[in-house]
Amino acid sequence: MTxxxxxxxxxxxxxxxxxRLVRIGTETLSEKxxxxxxxxxxxxxxxxxxxxxxxxxxxxxxxxxxxxxxYDELWAARLTRLFGDKDVSPLTRIHNYxxxxxxxxxxxxxxxxxxxxxxxxxxTSLDPRFRARIIEVFDLWxxxxxxxxxxxxxxxxxxxxxxxxxxxxxxWFSWEGAILQAKLEQSVAPVERFxxxxxxxxxxxxx
Amino acid sequence: MTxxxxxxxxxxxxxxxxxRLVRIGTETLSEKxxxxxxxxxxxxxxxxxxxxxxxxxxxxxxxxxxxxxxYDELWAARLTRLFGDKDVSPLTRIHNYxxxxxxxxxxxxxxxxxxxxxxxxxxTSLDPRFRARIIEVFDLWxxxxxxxxxxxxxxxxxxxxxxxxxxxxxxWFSWEGAILQAKLEQSVAPVERFxxxxxxxxxxxxx
Numbered sequence: 001m002t003x004x005x006x007x008x009x010x011x012x013x014x015x016x017x018x019x020r021l022v023r024i025g026t027e028t029l030s031e032k033x034x035x036x037x038x039x040x041x042x043x044x045x046x047x048x049x050x051x052x053x054x055x056x057x058x059x060x061x062x063x064x065x066x067x068x069x070x071y072d073e074l075w076a077a078r079l080t081r082l083f084g085d086k087d088v089s090p091l092t093r094i095h096n097y098x099x100x101x102x103x104x105x106x107x108x109x110x111x112x113x114x115x116x117x118x119x120x121x122x123x124t125s126l127d128p129r130f131r132a133r134i135i136e137v138f139d140l141w142x143x144x145x146x147x148x149x150x151x152x153x154x155x156x157x158x159x160x161x162x163x164x165x166x167x168x169x170x171x172w173f174s175w176e177g178a179i180l181q182a183k184l185e186q187s188v189a190p191v192e193r194f195x196x197x198x199x200x201x202x203x204x205x206x207x
Numbered sequence: 208m209t210x211x212x213x214x215x216x217x218x219x220x221x222x223x224x225x226x227r228l229v230r231i232g233t234e235t236l237s238e239k240x241x242x243x244x245x246x247x248x249x250x251x252x253x254x255x256x257x258x259x260x261x262x263x264x265x266x267x268x269x270x271x272x273x274x275x276x277x278y279d280e281l282w283a284a285r286l287t288r289l290f291g292d293k294d295v296s297p298l299t300r301i302h303n304y305x306x307x308x309x310x311x312x313x314x315x316x317x318x319x320x321x322x323x324x325x326x327x328x329x330x331t332s333l334d335p336r337f338r339a340r341i342i343e344v345f346d347l348w349x350x351x352x353x354x355x356x357x358x359x360x361x362x363x364x365x366x367x368x369x370x371x372x373x374x375x376x377x378x379w380f381s382w383e384g385a386i387l388q389a390k391l392e393q394s395v396a397p398v399e400r401f402x403x404x405x406x407x408x409x410x411x412x413x414x
Contacts, residue, residue: 032332036242111331120391121328124318125239135391163407170404173384173397180383181376184327184341190380197377200370201408 018056020046025067026074031111033118034064034126061127064119068130071115072137079141083148090152091203094145098195102188105179110186117176142168152203159206167202174198225263227253232274233281238318240325241271241333268334271326275337278322279344286348290355297359298410301352305402309395312386317393324383349375359410366413374409381405 181190388397
């Protein structure tokens, strides 16, 4: 066994193990949702024995909540970076978001979808704490996109009477559907159909 | 035991049992998706012993395919009835569709979502035959809605240059997302947000 393998199998720092579990959990749930994601499978990928798991989390539900927290942080950072990018025009930022997401879908061969989308689908079978937490995540996405759309209004890229928050929420509805269809068709074509209609109808430039 | 109870527990006609299994399977998968839906739970609700199940289906996957067929038939009938309703204007038919769906969500207390939406979410873990079959279902929905949108163009309710099929596909993307959000919020509010944006931006009347 090499030094690298030893380090990989027996991380010395407590925080590392917890982080690795959450990271691998996030990947697994993005693909399979919560119910189908086996704890054993995640522990094996993380190289963590079942006994240790309960040092970090008191249940699979607590683990799920930590995974949502982690996903929330990742997305908050991504959306702030893309939608707040002052180097490009506000509508270009939305194109950049779509481009980056399309590359992500291809990179993971259309296996990974949206973690909170997956968990919303199965929400009736899940721990009731998940519901409020996932609603918060979507509210944050709406706020981040709304801010970018208001920048677009200021820049003259969108009409001033566009009901920004309503449009932002609808953008995310249709984004969830486009991702679902991309997974189904194993193709970025649905994402490009999404882009075409969004920029023709939803985010129509004034005049 | 009354006659009714006897009939319910021991249906004499082979077709009845199969139909009941498919109907209860459809309800269960609309709520939980395929992976989380336990065969035992479905058999118990249907009052069918496990041994009998295999008279009708050779596997859970075959059962799943029959459920998609059934769902497809139900929806083809519903969409033909609503989108083909010549008694009302084409855009009114789309309002009627949304109204009926909102009542359905409330009736089942926001537990039941879209069966093919649920199964698309978990598609990477499912039998590969499901993928092509679900794509067919969405293609049919697109065709039904496109036909209604073309009627709206003829009636002067929509601009003649509207890219009908592209808009129809996008309508269904966002519909899937709105249903997901309605389940999450346990409210018809997302469906009404969907309606507002669809009729303001996507299906904007000419002039």
